[in-house]
Amino acid sequence: SSSLTEAKEFVKRLRRQTDLCNMIKTVRALLNDNNTVTVLRSGLHAIFNEKSLDVTKNLFQEKFRNSKKRQKNLQLKCLKNFISSLTSSTDIRDLLSGLSSDLQTFVIKPSKSKEAFKKQASDFMLKWNLLLSNVGKILTINRTDSFG
Numbered sequence: 001s002s003s004l005t006e007a008k009e010f011v012k013r014l015r016r017q018t019d020l021c022n023m024i025k026t027v028r029a030l031l032n033d034n035n036t037v038t039v040l041r042s043g044l045h046a047i048f049n050e051k052s053l054d055v056t057k058n059l060f061q062e063k064f065r066n067s068k069k070r071q072k073n074l075q076l077k078c079l080k081n082f083i084s085s086l087t088s089s090t091d092i093r094d095l096l097s098g099l100s101s102d103l104q105t106f107v108i109k110p111s112k113s114k115e116a117f118k119k120q121a122s123d124f125m126l127k128w129n130l131l132l133s134n135v136g137k138i139l140t141i142n143r144t145d146s147f148g
Helices: 001-030 034-049 054-062 074-085 092-108 114-142
Strands: none
Touching: 001 034, 001 074, 001 092, 054 114, 074 092, 074 114, 092 114
16 A cells, blocks of 8 residues: 555656656747747736736735735746746756746745745745736737747
8 A cells, every 4th residue: 555655656756757857848949949039028028018917916915915014026026037037048947047046035035934934935836826827818818929
């Protein structure tokens, strides 16, 4: 029974690793195409300029509206930093390193304890997934050239 559970977990990890490797291959190919990167950047900049993400920003700040600790929108900062480092021929390792640095600065270092880190990390991931879902939806609906 224990071996079966461990084998299942190993298979899950292997699938995630394979999915990640395939995604990285795809992203590398896209990053080497100057036209694709230019169109994607312009679409992402247009989303910010059109204020398409205002609903998402309001959701992020709703929880902290009356609180002394006003939430700075860390997810938007990370996304903007990611977009600013997104150029053609950028190595995916550089993009991931920048994102890792932002996570270190905004999530890991400010955590005072293990419990605080878990709460802050889960909160960040929830909002990050919401933000990326909304960006993907907006690109799909309004900016199909950027999404492709």
